[in-house]
Each structure stands twice: as structure tokens, then as C-alpha cells.
């Protein structure tokens with residue numbers, strides 16, 4: 337009788353052990369699946385995607401050397417910087433000179449840009465004075481949103497997005513600009529860069545107008561986009577003049593996610 341009991345206990349222990357192994361395997365599989373779907377970077381948070389930090393004091397960011405840019409004091413994520421340097425080396429060999437005109441801009445910086453346009457202190461590139469030429473708040477915001485983001489909703493907060501050479505699409509349509517644009521279209525993806533603000537159409541019905549100068553380091557930006565899709569809400573976009581229009585305009589799904597499909601994978 338004792339022997340039978342002992343055998344039963346041994347079998348029970350073996351069964352438990354087997355279950356433990358199975359549980360561990362399942363946990364690893366789940367973890368692997370999650371990681372495959374969306375690489376998680378420990379710096380990602382709502383504060384981060386809304387630009388509520390100082391890139392000059394963030395250890396994930398580096399200052400952009402003057403040899404790559406048109407002014408001092410710009411920052412980008414170090415991973416994006418490394419990829420840019422590799423891409424730039426290849427571009428130079430092909431006679432293409434990339435100049436970074438803008439990179440990381442935090443919430444406060446973007447608030448400055450937005451409010452200068454909102455108050456009419458700065459006219460838009462087509463000469464519009466938003467404060468005097470456009471009556472309703474929603475129409476004002478939509479006009480500025482043709483090319484500028486609301487603070488808290490810009491990809492430039494992320495340190496992954498950079499603007500090259502010129503803020504005029506026409507510059508990229510002939511001569512040196514066209515050569516540079518064609519080179520980027522053919523080669524940028526090899527270094528992880530993609531263009532979120534492609535021509536508007538069936539693939540991209542909503543969002544900012546086309547920006548031939550704006551490129552994004554997708555190995556990190558795509559995780560930030562996925563996080564924004566899950567966590568960022570229209571009502572969180574606040575703290576600047578005109579913010580009351582964010583929900584009505586549906587800033588998150590129309591603008592933050594109004595990007596080319598290649599930038600959403």
C-alpha cells in the first residue's frame with residue numbers, strides 16, 4: 337500500500353513538472369509573438385511621443401554636427417543619427433549633399449511655431465495671416481495643419497524624423513533637388529528611412545500635405561506610431577492656443593496616423 341502511495345506521489349510530481357515546462361514554453365512563445373509584432377523600446381511613453389522632454393538633456397539623443405546641418409543646436413536620436421551618417425556617406429559618393437534643416441523639436445518648440453502662426457505673428461508660406469484671414473477656430477487650425485503639427489502630435493518630437501535641404505516641394509522637382517529626391521527614393525529605405533507624408537490620395541487620404549523633405553527613421557518611428565495608435569487620444573492634445581479644435585478635427589487618426597502605409601508596419 338505504501339509503495340502505491342509513493343508511486344502516486346512521484347507520478348504527481350512528474351506531471352506538475354511537465355506542466356511547469358509547458359507553461360514556460362507558452363510564456364516564451366507569447367513573449368516572442370509580442371516582440372515580433374512590436375519591438376518595445378524602454379523610452380516610449382506618452383510624455384515622450386508628446387515631446388514633453390528636453391532632447392538636449394536626454395541620453396538617447398545626440399547633437400547633430402554642423403557638417404550635416406545648416407545651424408547648431410539640433411538633436412536627433414542616436415540610432416537615427418548613426419543610420420543617417422551611413423546614408424549620408426553613400427549619398428556623398430553619388431554626388432548628393434544632404435543638409436538637415438530640422439530634426440527633434442519638443443512640445444515647447446512646436447508650441448512656439450504653432451502659436452506664431454495662430455496669432456498671425458508668422459504668416460503661412462502662401463502668405464495667409466491665419467489670425468486675420470480666417471474666421472473660425474477649426475478653419476484656422478486646418479489651414480495651419482496643411483504643413484505644421486499641433487504641439488503634442490508631431491513626429492518631430494520623436495527624434496526619428498528629419499527635414500532635408502528645403503521646405504518647398506518645388507525645390508525637389510528639378511535640378512539638384514530632383515537628383516537628391518530621386519536618390520532618397522531609391523536608397524533611403526536601405527538605411528531605414530521612409531517618407532510618411534507622401535502624395536495625398538487613396539493610400540493617404542488624410543493628414544498634412546505632401547512633404548518631400550520629411551524623412552523618418554522607421555525602425556524606431558514605427559513602434560512610436562503603433563504606441564500612439566493605442567495610447568494617444570485627441571483630448572490629450574492640449575496646452576496651446578487653438579487646442580480646443582483637436583478633437584473635432586480628430587488629430588490623432590487624421591494627422592498622427594495620416595501617413596503612408598509603409599510607415600505603419
Ligand SMILES: [Zn+2]
Pocket residue numbers: 438492497498499547549550551
Ligand atoms: Zn518635418
